Amino acid sequence: RAKALGKARYEVFSVGMRTQVVSRLQLENDLRRAIASAIEGNSQELSVHYQPIVSLETGKIAGFEALVRWQNSQGKFISPVEFIPVAEETGLIVTLGEWILEQSCRQLRIWQQQFTMQPELTISVNLSSQQFAQPDLIERIEQILKKIGLNGHSLKLEITESMAMKDVDSTIAKILRLKALNLKFSIDDFGTGYSSLSYLHRFPVDTLKVDRSFVSRMEETTEDAAIVQTIVMLSHILGMDVIAEGIETASQMEKLRILQCEYGQGYFFSKPLHAEAATALLSQYTNSV
Numbered sequence: 340r341a342k343a344l345g346k347a348r349y350e351v352f353s354v355g356m357r358t359q360v361v362s363r364l365q366l367e368n369d370l371r372r373a374i375a376s377a378i379e380g381n382s383q384e385l386s387v388h389y390q391p392i393v394s395l396e397t398g399k400i401a402g403f404e405a406l407v408r409w410q411n412s413q414g415k416f417i418s419p420v421e422f423i424p425v426a427e428e429t430g431l432i433v434t435l436g437e438w439i440l441e442q443s444c445r446q447l448r449i450w451q452q453q454f455t456m457q458p459e460l461t462i463s464v465n466l467s468s469q470q471f472a473q474p475d476l477i478e479r480i481e482q483i484l485k486k487i488g489l490n491g492h493s494l495k496l497e498i499t500e501s502m503a504m505k506d507v508d509s510t511i512a513k514i515l516r517l518k519a520l521n522l523k524f525s526i527d528d529f530g531t532g533y534s535s536l537s538y539l540h541r542f543p544v545d546t547l548k549v550d551r552s553f554v555s556r557m558e559e560t561t562e563d564a565a566i567v568q569t570i571v572m573l574s575h576i577l578g579m580d581v582i583a584e585g586i587e588t589a590s591q592m593e594k595l596r597i598l599q600c601e602y603g604q605g606y607f608f609s610k611p612l613h614a615e616a617a618t619a620l621l622s623q624y625t626n627s628v
């Protein structure tokens with residue numbers, strides 16, 4: 340009897356497990372196929388969207404963050420929050436990440452040739468931890484820049500705070516090697532990881548991105564307002580500039596501007612846009628060449 344019960348329980352457990360494993364495998368297979376066709380140049384499922392990063396002082400677009408989008412063959416949108424971790428675990432992120440990087444650099448080059456902007460537009464691209472750990476990352480990036488004819492200083496790489504803090508010394512060494520190509524760096528989602536403030540000044544990064552969670556609560560709790568203010572002040576002391584993520588209202592923007600936060604990003608300005616829509620936005624803001 341106990342055995343029968345045990346078996347029944349085992350089967351209930353295994354059905355749930357099985358569904359999970361199957362859908363996870365399905366996702367992995369779909370993603371693998373989507374990446375393969377993207378690389379072949381018929382990228383129907385995968386695309387890169389661009390969200391403007393706006394100067395809070397001038398209101399002008401300073402650059403864009405590249406954000407990958409996936410609409411699978413059934414037409415369903417799958418969030419990067421869901422598939423990036425799968426891409427990480429399977430190693431697919433290396434090919435995917437390189438494709439995103441190349442697409443983004445190519446698009447930026449087109450914009451730079453199409454619009455005169457002073458200072459020049461920059462593109463921010465998220466790097467996953469596997470990508471960052473690649474031994475030949477520097478050569479790969481150098482090759483892409485050369486192929487496209489993009490200046491290194493136009494490209495900014497975003498690494499998360501937790502990635503940066505994992506192995507501080509080797510992270511710093513790697514950043515320095517990439518900065519020899521004139522690339523810029525941001526620390527993404529700042530405030531959500533476990534930064535030791537004593538390490539922060541050692542990171543040769545240009546920008547801190549205040550995590551959206553603080554920005555969205557900064558008008559509700561005095562603690563969050565204080566955290567945002569402290570991050571902005573600290574960044575400036577360390578010679579970095581600041582991007583506030585997830586600005587959704589005019590009053591958040593105004594408060595951040597008063598705190599002398601340099602840049603903002605969020606639905607208040609624009610959602611991430613496909614390339615054509617981002618181009619249309621740019622042409623409203625600037626003069627064509």
Ligand code: C2E
Pocket residue numbers: 390405406407418419420423436439465466467497527528551584585586587604605606607611
């Ligand atoms: P992230 O790098 O911090 O990107 C910002 C996320 O916040 C994006 O979500 C963006 O659409 C969203 N966002 C921007 N403004 C607002 C706002 O005002 N309100 C709200 N509610 N959300 C806003 P998304 O595109 O879903 O990406 C989520 C995360 O997935 C990213 O966080 C990043 O960690 C990862 N990710 C996205 N694209 C890529 C990529 O191309 N490569 C890698 N490695 N990771 C990526």
Ligand code: MG
Pocket residue numbers: 404465497527
């Ligand atoms: Mg980012």
Ligand code: MG
Pocket residue numbers: 527528548584
């Ligand atoms: Mg972020």
Ligand code: MG
Pocket residue numbers: 528550551584
């Ligand atoms: Mg974030």
